[in-house]
Amino acid sequence: MALNRRQFLTGGLAVAATSMGLTACGGGSGGGGSSDGSADLQLAWWGNEVRNKNTAAAIDAYMKANPKVKISPQPGEFSSYWDKLATQTAGNKAPDVIQMDMAYIAEYGKRKALLDLEKYGADVSKFVEGSVDSGRIDGKLVGVNAGINTPTILANPKVFEKAGVEVPDDTTWTWDQAREVAAEVTAKAGGGVVGFGQLFVDSMLSAFLRQNGKALFTETGLGFEAPDVQPWFEMIVAFQKAKAIASPSQITEEANKPLDQTALVIGKSAMQMQWSNQIEAVNKSSGGEMLVLRYPSVAGKATDRKAWYKASMLWSASSRTKEPEEVVKLINWWVNSPECANINLAERGVPPNTEILAAIRPKLSPAQEKVAKFIEDIKPELAETPPAPPPGGGKIGDIMNRYQSDVLFGRSSPADAAKKFVDEAKSNLK
Amino acid sequence: MSVISELSHIKTDHPRSAEERRARRKAAGRDNKAGYLFLLPWLIGLFVITIGPLIASLYLSFTEYSLIEAPVWNGLDNYIRMLDDARLHNSLKVTFIYVVVSVPLQLGLALAIAILLDRGMRGLAFYRSVFYLPSMLGASVAIALLWRQIFGTDGLVNQILRVFGLDATTGWISDPRYALSTIILLHVWTFGSPMVIFLAGLRQIPSMYHEAASMDGAGRWHRFRHITLPLLSPIIFFNLVLQMINAFQSFTQAFVVSNGTGGPSDSTMFYSLYLYQRGFGEFEMGYAAAMAWLLVVIVGALTAINFYASKYWVFYDD
């Protein structure tokens, strides 16, 4: 039938168009920009209201200083940000400047979706040591550190006081001692308060493994085996038995709670693992003033705890951007200019550029100042920067939670869980 | 003969003579021009918007596709991998349980309330709106929050149970044994959608049938069984087929309540949720596409059974 033939032709065209789009996602090296310096850039980030306001202000400032450049903002929210970015990348429409996270940088970087920033003049010369390499994938700098943070244990002095327990000395405490202190708080505090809120998260596993001579990841694969992680599962059972942490169902629920509903913030725990740049939000939501503690070590010495500077987020660029020079110019301005630093302060984390940090130091809020000082203080405790999780490794925290849940509910022994965890983590790696 | 009757009669036709077949073909095409004209918008949509991506997704199921790089052909690898994927099998199990339990529950409740709220009492508009309200909220983040609050370890439900002296220490939402039930409950709570469809369907039953029957002395229950149910059966059939298809693809409720993780120990890892995780979370869109087509086969088979069985209980007035 004539009608059908026509329909098939249209259908064929549609399929062709779609498949053309799919195969157009080859690697690209970024085209040349326009010669008159004008540019149209898309800048994507995730954040909250404060960050959105700051970023909008920074964008305005840059556009004023560079009238030929137009920046279109694409604000977003963390969990949906990655679905959107993946879809845009698949459609060859990724934003020019991308706020990037360590969990995803290898996924995009190793698949050649991110621009080699040094090639186009990225300037990280003034960055503090230990803060640059996390943005390197396969030797190329594909992400510039947008803010330093580090894992901490936040402690609520009021809870300790009320329970009549001394705040532990964070330069000497071991995991076992942490368990004892927490159990003591639970016993003495009453009212459903426990020693630790969330503690057994992937960053702490990383610390634990590093302290035992292993690592969460190597550049190419998993950095540990089942016997290395079995003590970790055994530890969580020990903590649970001693009531240093909450019940299995409460722990499972904690993992899904947004920050402002977690135990420490609502006053139901004395301590909790948080990233250093979250202290301001914690203080604000809880109405209190938290202490910043180092996490425990196996050896009982802070200098052996193998700390590290994490890039809380990074600035990356799409490898298919049409304006690579303009993009790198923008990123350079963002991390190296006092003007931008004055707008954003330490909202994304402590600025890695030491001069910039010194310049904005007087303007930091008390909580941010505390964090900046902490980050300086732990310099002697740093060990090598952990590599970015290789492709397929970004979700290891979720996998770990699942096996921890199994162990806590008694559905699996620590040895079994350790073995299955390693198997699954390995099978996910590409 | 309508399309649905045709579908349900597909296997039961007797062999015909050549002349009969020719006559049937002629009759089958008697409204060709009008039919295709009315169908034109849908056909355009099918060929321009739907079919391309549909076929593309089938193609993708034979590839390795990270979204970030171009797809790479890998033959049947995805399908073979599905055979060994224990988490996939678990997700099928979770989804099946969900479908088998929640669909009848939700539809039964929807039908019962629809009949209750059909006519003849005060405050109908108010009650209908109230019972439809949960569906309006759907599976928003706010509702998920509330659900977690109510069914959490120290949530409302446990607090009430403790008042009665029961040892309620485990969270409904965080205990792998019960988490799925909370999602089933959430689905049943939103029975407003099928209820509205039933209401509309009930309205189409001319009341004179009821009048005539009750004048003949038929009681409420008798009228329900012999007038309401048969005349409503096309709508019941519709709700059954579509709620079943929807339930197999259920995603949003499990996603928001479990925060995207599939619940404690994969106990709420619905098939679509696992598909989404593999596709977008693990950058394995090719595998996700294979999973999608497996689902089409499963749901297609069950829907076909539904259609075939419909001729035994669905009554069409035409």
Place this chain on the structure above:
Amino acid sequence: MTDLTARTELAPATAVAGPARAPRPRQGRGLGRSLIKHLLLIIASLVMIYPVIWMLVSSFRPTDVIFRSPGLWVNDLVIENYTEGWNALGTPFTSYLVNSAIIVIGAIAGNLFSCSLAAYAFARLQFRLKTLWFSIMLVTIMLPIHVVLVPQYILFNQLGWVNTFIPLILPKFLATDAFFVFLMVQFIRGIPRELDEAARIDGCGHWQIFWKMMIPLMVPALATTAIFTFIWTWSEFFTSLIYLTDPEKYTVPLALRSFLDSTSGSNWGAMFAMSIVSLIPIFLAFLFGQRYLVKGIATTGGK
């Protein structure tokens, strides 16, 4: 065609209040039963609306208090969530409401138009390959959207329609919501064919039968389609997420999500407040639309 419409008068719901019965049974018993029925319904209603009331009450509490109190008591009413929340996202919330409204109205018009046409074809017309097309239509419902999303995005990108409302509205004019096609098919099949034949005897062609007879009789199905389209499109998140990149074009669900940030504090108060605000149109749509939902049919002498 006046006698056609006269034959199938639409009677408002109240006229068919119930079958004529023998005189009411003992007054007391009827009243008691009706009272119990209302009581049960009210209790059920409370269970149904509890979450909404909680959201409503929470929207009047300061953010840090919201999750500390699960009850429904309000001690200190604050309205900052509404006044600040309205402007908290850069552009005033009105623009998000307007964006959503544009898309929703377009979607409703599209669905009503295209799905009714397709449904009439499937339900009443005989044409070749009908079963095939119907089966394909069912298959399109069965395919999980997450795998067609990306190819569709690529397709719309090739057409240059990303960052516009077009991908969110145009498909509706092409009956891509097969759910409603199937729904209307079932409804049409409940309408006796004798009416069609009577109209044909009067000399009506297919278009006239469709437009003058079928559409008025299908009002409950059309109302259902309109209401469901409204509610589903109003709360549609993922497609808006990937197709709208300009924040000014954001729809209500996207805007609501912007209040949340799982990595730091979220503005729950504002989110609940704006959620309530965005619920009002849906609620009104349903309240208004349900009249049409329950327009009954009184066929007098049609059979």
